[in-house]
Amino acid sequence: MSLLPSPTETIARARSDLRVGLPVVIGEGARGLLVLAAETLSTARLAALSALGEGAVVAITQRRAETLKTPAYDGDLVRLRLPPEMGANWVRALADPARDLSDPLKGPLIGLREGAADLHRLALGLTKSAQLLPAIVALEIAEPAAMARSLGAALLLAADLAQDLALHHPLLPVAAARLPMEAAEAGRLHIFRPENGGVEHYAIEIGRPDRGLPVLARLHSACFTGDVLGSLKCDCGPQLRTALAEMGRLGAGVLLYLNQEGRGIGLTNKIRAYHLQDQGFDTVEANHRLGFEDDERDFRIGADLLKRMGFDAVRLMTNNPRKVAMMQAEGIAVAERVPLITETGRHNAHYLAVKRDKSGHML
DSSP, rough: OOOEEEEEEHHHHHHHHHHHHHOOEETTEEEEEEESSSSSSOOOHHHHHHHHOOOEEEEEEEHHHHHOOOOOOOEEEEEOOOOOOOHHHHHHHHHHHGGGSSSSOOOOOBBBBBBOHHHHHHHHHHHHHSSSSEEEEEEEOOHHHHHHHTTEEEEEEEHHHHHHHHHOOOOEEEEEEEEEOOOOEEEEEEEEEEETOOOOOOOOOOOOOOSSOOEEEEEEOIIIIIIIIIIIISSHHHHHHHHHHHHHTTTEEEEEEEOOOHHHTOOOHHEEEHHHHHHTOOOHHHHHHHHOOSOOOOTHHHHHHHHHHTEEEEEEEEOOOHHHHHHHHOOOOOEEEEEEOOHHHOOTTTHHHHHHHTTTOOO
């Protein structure tokens, strides 16, 4: 086996590089794109990129462009010409909706119509997967392999990156142990890690569920604010505790704790969304202003975990029809949808109404 990194490992490295402000190169044959994440952009690195040639652009998602009232000529994204007089602070303000009130004048915003946007689209997908704001500074280059070598940057082949972003990476078991809990003394915690080295996910097994029968199961997305801090803004904490208590009462069940905070955008971006909610935007609107879709989660993770634990049928505790459809599409039979309704309070009433009216939850 070679000591050289595989494409999957190189892409994992690229995510870390973007998070610390380093460039990555995306290549397709003789054409390429030199990319920096807008969120971690520094003045020095922007100057270094601009010195390599003219024509640098800022690419943002169509969702973010809606807020900035900019036409999306490329469909799901917008490429904006980077004016030479504008620096890193201007780019960061363009990407971050928290600065829409303090930096309201962001023009001139000149959207590009000519040229291909396929590599920019991949770069935005990469920043999303790194849980950064989906906005980049990019420069089209020739001979991407040579450029990557000269900069010591990760070189990502476009086909490899496209496949990686669409792929569900198999989860590998890495640890398991008995864990007595308030909900049930007969508990066991399983840790799984994606083969690409991504964030780990957990399976909490209550009792000894019969693998031949539909197991009471819950896919629970991590919510630090609700699960740990007891936030009153959402229903996550009560749902977690109610699901575990019911499994404990029955003596068997599996709760899958998926590290997809904030509907898949990460805790930092979720807190950014909370800041926008304080300005009057709802959950979906806040995600859009950040540049994300309503829900960026990948529920295939849950089906994979269940299969690896030996389950092929569930009684699924959920109010979200998307989870039911995903389970069935991934080969897990849903024998029953078990509603999971918790108390509504003054702090989360609007949040629950948005889940019902905009996200289709059965509340």
